[in-house]
Amino acid sequence: MSNQMRSRVPVHQMPKVRAKHTGPTIKRLWNYLNKQRAALLMVYIFTVLSSLTALLGPYLVGVTIDNYIIPRDYMGLIQICLIMLAIHLFGSVVTWVQAYIMTALSQNTVLHLRKDLFSKYQKLPISFFDKRSTGELMSRATNDIENVSSTLNQSVTQLLNSIVTLIGSLVIMIILDIPLTLVALISIPLALVVTRNIAKYTKRYFKEQQQHLGDLNGMIEETISGQKVVKLYRQEEKETLRFREISERLNQVGIKAQMMSGMMGPFMNVVNNLSFALIAAVGGWLVFQGQTQVGVVVSFLSYSRQFGRPISELANQYNLIQSAVAGAERVFEIMDMKTEHEGEHGKPITNIQGAVRFDDVSFHYHPDKLILQNISFTAHPGEKVALVGPTGAGKTSVVNLLTRFYDIVDGAITIDDVDIRQIDKDHLRRLMGMVLQDAHVFSGTIRENIRFGKLDATDEEIEQAAVLANADTFIKRLPQGYDTMLSTEGSNLSHGQRQLLTIARAILADPDILILDEATSSVDTRTEMHIQEAMKVLMQGRTSFVIAHRLSTIQDADTILYLEQGRLVEQGTHEELLAAKGPYYELYQSQFQRVVS
Numbered sequence: 001m002s003n004q005m006r007s008r009v010p011v012h013q014m015p016k017v018r019a020k021h022t023g024p025t026i027k028r029l030w031n032y033l034n035k036q037r038a039a040l041l042m043v044y045i046f047t048v049l050s051s052l053t054a055l056l057g058p059y060l061v062g063v064t065i066d067n068y069i070i071p072r073d074y075m076g077l078i079q080i081c082l083i084m085l086a087i088h089l090f091g092s093v094v095t096w097v098q099a100y101i102m103t104a105l106s107q108n109t110v111l112h113l114r115k116d117l118f119s120k121y122q123k124l125p126i127s128f129f130d131k132r133s134t135g136e137l138m139s140r141a142t143n144d145i146e147n148v149s150s151t152l153n154q155s156v157t158q159l160l161n162s163i164v165t166l167i168g169s170l171v172i173m174i175i176l177d178i179p180l181t182l183v184a185l186i187s188i189p190l191a192l193v194v195t196r197n198i199a200k201y202t203k204r205y206f207k208e209q210q211q212h213l214g215d216l217n218g219m220i221e222e223t224i225s226g227q228k229v230v231k232l233y234r235q236e237e238k239e240t241l242r243f244r245e246i247s248e249r250l251n252q253v254g255i256k257a258q259m260m261s262g263m264m265g266p267f268m269n270v271v272n273n274l275s276f277a278l279i280a281a282v283g284g285w286l287v288f289q290g291q292t293q294v295g296v297v298v299s300f301l302s303y304s305r306q307f308g309r310p311i312s313e314l315a316n317q318y319n320l321i322q323s324a325v326a327g328a329e330r331v332f333e334i335m336d337m338k339t340e341h342e343g344e345h346g347k348p349i350t351n352i353q354g355a356v357r358f359d360d361v362s363f364h365y366h367p368d369k370l371i372l373q374n375i376s377f378t379a380h381p382g383e384k385v386a387l388v389g390p391t392g393a394g395k396t397s398v399v400n401l402l403t404r405f406y407d408i409v410d411g412a413i414t415i416d417d418v419d420i421r422q423i424d425k426d427h428l429r430r431l432m433g434m435v436l437q438d439a440h441v442f443s444g445t446i447r448e449n450i451r452f453g454k455l456d457a458t459d460e461e462i463e464q465a466a467v468l469a470n471a472d473t474f475i476k477r478l479p480q481g482y483d484t485m486l487s488t489e490g491s492n493l494s495h496g497q498r499q500l501l502t503i504a505r506a507i508l509a510d511p512d513i514l515i516l517d518e519a520t521s522s523v524d525t526r527t528e529m530h531i532q533e534a535m536k537v538l539m540q541g542r543t544s545f546v547i548a549h550r551l552s553t554i555q556d557a558d559t560i561l562y563l564e565q566g567r568l569v570e571q572g573t574h575e576e577l578l579a580a581k582g583p584y585y586e587l588y589q590s591q592f593q594r595v596v597s
Helices: 022-033 038-070 074-123 126-130 134-176 178-185 187-225 225-231 237-290 294-335 397-402 425-430 446-451 459-470 472-477 495-509 525-539 574-580 583-596
Strands: 357-365 369-379 384-388 410-415 432-433 514-517 543-547 560-565 567-572
Touching: 022 074, 022 134, 038 074, 038 134, 038 178, 038 294, 074 134, 074 294, 134 178, 134 187, 178 187, 178 237, 178 294, 178 567, 187 225, 187 237, 187 294, 225 237, 237 294, 357 397, 369 397, 369 410, 369 560, 369 567, 384 397, 397 514, 397 543, 397 560, 425 432, 432 495, 432 525, 446 459, 446 495, 459 472, 459 495, 459 525, 495 525, 525 543, 560 574, 560 583, 567 574, 567 583, 574 583
Parallel strands: 384 543, 384 560, 432 514, 514 543
Antiparallel strands: 357 369, 357 410, 560 567
16 A cells, blocks of 8 residues: 555544534434334333322322321321332332333444444545544544443433423422422522533533543554554653553543533532522421421422432533533534545446556645646556556555545546446446455454455355465365454464465456555565465456566566656556666666675
């Protein structure tokens, strides 16, 4: 891959996420919840029942005091106590059932959210991944979505319970005693002021916390994957210091977020306690005046607690929701990005011959620097075209444009005289097979990895492809043969063995056009011979593009393209270019002299 393709934006320079409006984000989350309407309706019903049983308790306590304890009606007291016990047991069962349903509901919701995000990842262009670290993208699919999951599991039922409790408490309080109700309402404006002033800071800090967490994950991922380089250049202390810097930023904003959210509870407790004391004082005075009963005041004190509790919970839930919204916004930011298929109106083409033509093609990854300038050449059906030149000359960019991983800035690329921009991308890539320098295999069996090239292939077709790729011999020597499980990134195989598997995968796919990108650059001479033999089988009858540094591997090419600084300097056969004694001749001589020496 070229330097441009491999470039990544450093983690500490990742662009900050721009916050979207909270309302639209919550609405989108709600739409995910609403897909399970039956379960959501059950949650509503059981939450309301749980809230009503909680509301009934204080009322019965007041009735018990006035009707049974003060008159000393012991039999009535026993009966009313049994009734209250039954109501509380019923409430406990209902609460447990509601929690069980809500857990399943939230997990299924997050399952759909995570599926949609991963599906979106598959549809985004290569340029999207070039600009973001793997760890930062993983953080969105794991940490951010888990944050949403925990909030959904707690907040939906808590919000509904708080609303029902708040309304129910207010109604019962009005029924019991209007003057005391007015006293209880005095605390609401104070509670709203406290909530508003604290909440405006928590949202910002929670968003910053999620961003720094993504940065940290990205840094950890790239450092662990590059441990050999870190150790070789003795940069352990530098990476540790960089980790500490990012961790410190996360720690500082995390402290601010937690401190601000933690302040809500104590402040609301102060407000509630002031309200409780005021109701107790006014209620006591009304009892002395004979304007109300003791049981009513006791019930009222309980309801004042229940009335204040939902306000506190709503305030706390607001903090929790802000944290989830911060994560959800990052997820939806990805989902709102344009896929590489949006706006496409391409059509499939049939009866492919494999004639490829670049007509005055120019391209850049960044507007201020052209990578390819006015490239023109023709590959006839079945020909082998080699791309050579110094690092960064634009060789990989040529094949990136052919596969439409990127689109050209100017000019045209055609296959059988059809502009590739008029061909459906999926169909275009179905015509092509690639064997890259970094032989990528997936966790799973060897058979599954080869079948990746053609999902409906039979076991016989898979094994035949392995035979043609010279991979069958080493596969059969493995303990479970084709059913041998590969570890992460195929670390239980050598690089050459992984490369043979990718060639077998390409053979199975049976492409019309083949791209080989430095396929033998990292293997020993004997393995290279096996790979070269396999590639000869693979290239038969196909238009092939071969990127190579070792000129000995492409001397039989029908056309050799020498690129330098994004320009096509010369082209021709091996013999023609040697006779011209240009840049290719100089490169060949330098390699030949190194071999001789």
